[in-house]
Amino acid sequence: MSLITARDLSVSHGRRQVLRGVNISIDPGEIVTIVGPNGSGKSTLLRALLGMLRVSGQISRKPGLVVGYVPQKLALDRSLPMPVSCFLNLPTRHSPAKQAEVLRRVGVPDIARQQVAELSGGQFQRVLLARALLARPDLLVLDEPTQGLDQNGEAAFYRLIEAVRREMGVAVLMVSHDLHVVMSASDRVICLNGHVCCEGTPHVVRDAPEYRALFGQGTQGALALYQHEHDHAHHDCDHDHAAKKDIAHAG
Numbered sequence: 001m002s003l004i005t006a007r008d009l010s011v012s013h014g015r016r017q018v019l020r021g022v023n024i025s026i027d028p029g030e031i032v033t034i035v036g037p038n039g040s041g042k043s044t045l046l047r048a049l050l051g052m053l054r055v056s057g058q059i060s061r062k063p064g065l066v067v068g069y070v071p072q073k074l075a076l077d078r079s080l081p082m083p084v085s086c087f088l089n090l091p092t093r094h095s096p097a098k099q100a101e102v103l104r105r106v107g108v109p110d111i112a113r114q115q116v117a118e119l120s121g122g123q124f125q126r127v128l129l130a131r132a133l134l135a136r137p138d139l140l141v142l143d144e145p146t147q148g149l150d151q152n153g154e155a156a157f158y159r160l161i162e163a164v165r166r167e168m169g170v171a172v173l174m175v176s177h178d179l180h181v182v183m184s185a186s187d188r189v190i191c192l193n194g195h196v197c198c199e200g201t202p203h204v205v206r207d208a209p210e211y212r213a214l215f216g217q218g219t220q221g222a223l224a225l226y227q228h229e230h231d232h233a234h235h236d237c238d239h240d241h242a243a244k245k246d247i248a249h250a251g
């Protein structure tokens with residue numbers, strides 16, 4: 001049974017429709033990455049799936065589903081004096097032993113007493129991940145989790161995500177702008193631009209015309225992501241969604 005499924009999902013911000021007719025489902029233990037140009041509705045889709053927005057269409061969640069969410073921006077004044085251990089207790093209190101275990105798991109074992117304001121960007125991302133993992137989620141939702149990290153930091157973070165998935169069996173739904181990472185770390189990629197342009201295993205998507213129109217080819221693709229106007233006609237690429245998913249699970 002899927003953890004979360006949305007059918008014919010549409011979302012408007014005010015009078016502006018941001019998402020239309022989106023179908024998506026996340027299965028236990030899979031890593032799914034959403035890519036798309038700025039403003040294409042990626043964060044909106046995550047927030048809609050989490051039940052944070054008014055939507056039209058259907059969203060169903062597995063009963064008792066626990067989600068750990070790491071938002072793109074956290075409205076936290078990092079100049080506030082607050083040790084990591086206190087931050088990890090927001091909003092639910094956890095024992096020091098449990099905190100230590102999860103901090104060790106995300107690769108920052110010695111920082112419980114450190115001030116949040118003193119953490120590097122990479123350490124702070126790991127603390128955010130630790131906080132999400134403390135809830136023992138079935139599904140981790142990460143909105144551009146490596147924003148602000150350098151390439152090494154990004155690669156290390158995604159390796160960590162894969163290790164956490166392997167060890168805890170948690171499914172991961174994330175937004176990324178890093179094509180290279182998307183290709184290597186995801187079971188399934190969804191290209192979004194107000195609607196699902198195409199989706200499937202990284203290899204299936206890489207060869208899809210819709211994906212190439214969005215990202216171009218080769219290393220120049222990352223630039224295309226930001227420049228693309230996305231006015232091409234759409235071949236209905238949802239029709240073989242089931243087949244692609246099969247490939248995703250077989251591979």
Ligand SMILES: Nc1ncnc2c1ncn2[C@@H]1O[C@H](COP(=O)(O)OP(=O)(O)OP(=O)(O)O)[C@@H](O)[C@H]1O
Pocket residue numbers: 013014018036037038039040041042043044045
């Ligand atoms: N709360 C809001 N009220 C009004 N408009 C919004 C709101 N949130 C998002 N939007 C608009 O909806 C569109 C999609 O925004 P969203 O943040 O989902 O895109 P995104 O793909 O995540 O972008 P980015 O890659 O820049 O993070 C944008 O045009 C944005 O300005």
